Amino acid sequence: MRHFLDINKTTPQDLRQMIDDARRIKEARQGLPRGTADDDQPLAGRMVALIFEKPSTRTRVSFDVGVRQMGGQTMVLSGADMQLGHGETIADTARVLSRYVDLIMIRTFEEQTLLEMAEYATVPVINGLTNRSHPCQIMADILTFEEHRGPITGRKVVWCGDGNNVFASFAHAAGQFGFDLTFSGPPPLDPEQVFLDEARAKGVSVDIERDPFKAVQGADLVVTDTWVSMHDPASARERRHNQLRPYQVNKALMDHAKPDALFMHCLPAHRDDEATSEVMDGPNSVIFDEAENRLHAQKAIMRWCLGG
Numbered sequence: 001m002r003h004f005l006d007i008n009k010t011t012p013q014d015l016r017q018m019i020d021d022a023r024r025i026k027e028a029r030q031g032l033p034r035g036t037a038d039d040d041q042p043l044a045g046r047m048v049a050l051i052f053e054k055p056s057t058r059t060r061v062s063f064d065v066g067v068r069q070m071g072g073q074t075m076v077l078s079g080a081d082m083q084l085g086h087g088e089t090i091a092d093t094a095r096v097l098s099r100y101v102d103l104i105m106i107r108t109f110e111e112q113t114l115l116e117m118a119e120y121a122t123v124p125v126i127n128g129l130t131n132r133s134h135p136c137q138i139m140a141d142i143l144t145f146e147e148h149r150g151p152i153t154g155r156k157v158v159w160c161g162d163g164n165n166v167f168a169s170f171a172h173a174a175g176q177f178g179f180d181l182t183f184s185g186p187p188p189l190d191p192e193q194v195f196l197d198e199a200r201a202k203g204v205s206v207d208i209e210r211d212p213f214k215a216v217q218g219a220d221l222v223v224t225d226t227w228v229s230m231h232d233p234a235s236a237r238e239r240r241h242n243q244l245r246p247y248q249v250n251k252a253l254m255d256h257a258k259p260d261a262l263f264m265h266c267l268p269a270h271r272d273d274e275a276t277s278e279v280m281d282g283p284n285s286v287i288f289d290e291a292e293n294r295l296h297a298q299k300a301i302m303r304w305c306l307g308g
C-alpha cells in the first residue's frame with residue numbers, strides 16, 4: 001500500500017513515473033468528451049472518499065472527474081458533516097473509512113491530521129492540501145512545465161510572495177526533480193528553514209533574494225500564490241497586502257525574467273493583487289493548463305497508490 005503524503009516522502013523514480021504516466025494518460029484522452037471513460041479502468045469497482053475540511057474547486061472537481069474516468073465512484077465528504085468534526089478521533093475515522101472505501105483523499109488544516117489518517121488507514125491516503133504542503137498541485141505544475149519547456153531538471157524557478165504551503169511543495173520538488181529555486185518575499189513571510197535545508201542537502205541551489213527584480217533574472221518559471229491563504233486569519237489581510245505588494249508579479253517584473261519564462265499560479269487568484277491580469281492572461285501564463293493538469297497528475301497518483 002502506498003500513501004501519497006508529500007513529494008519529499010516519495011522517491012524521485014516514483015515521482016518521475018507518475019509525471020510520465022500523467023502525460024500518457026492526458027495524451028490518450030485528447031479530443032474525448034470529459035464524461036468518456038478511459039480505455040483502461042483501474043478503479044472499476046472501487047470507491048474513493050474525498051474529504052474536505054477546507055473549501056475547494058479544483059481539487060474537488062478534478063479528483064471526482066478523475067476517479068469516474070478511471071471507472072471508480074466517489075463520495076465527497078465535508079469535515080464539518082463527519083463525526084471527525086465532533087470528537088471522533090482521526091485514528092478511529094481512518095479505521096472505519098478503510099472498511100468502506102479503497103482510497104482516501106483528504107484536504108485538512110493540520111499536517112498531523114493527514115499523518116494520523118495515513119498511520120491508521122489500511123487503504124492509501126492522498127494529501128489534498130494541508131497548512132504545510134500541497135503536493136498534488138506541484139505534481140500538476142511539473143507536468144505543465146515539462147509539457148511547455150521540456151525537463152525541469154536544472155531550470156531556475158522563482159517564487160514571489162508568501163512562503164506558504166505551496167512554496168513548501170515546490171521546495172520538496174526542487175530536491176526531488178533537481179531544479180534551482182529562489183524565494184523572493186518579505187522576511188516575516190519566509191518559508192520554514194527546514195524546507196530550504198532539505199532541498200539544499202539534495203544538491204540544488206535554494207536562495208532567498210529580497211529584491212524581486214534581481215530574483216527573477218534568469219528565471220525559467222515565475223510562480224506566485226494568493227497573499228492570504230485559507231488558514232490565515234482575516235485580520236492579517238491588510239498587513240499581508242502591505243508586506244507583499246512589492247512582490248506583485250506584473251509585466252515589469254516578468255520582463256526581467258527570461259523572455260520565454262512561464263508564469264504559474266495554482267489558483268484561486270485575487271487578480272491585480274499577487275499578479276496582474278496582464279500577466280495572468282498573457283502569452284507566458286499557463287495557469288489554466290496547471291488547473292487542467294490537476295486531473296491528469298492526480299489520476300497518475302491514484303494509479304500509483306493502487307499499485308499501477
Ligand code: CP
Nearest residue numbers: 056057058059266267
Ligand atoms: N489550487 C487548488 O488547490 O485549488 P482549490 O483550492 O480550488 O482546490
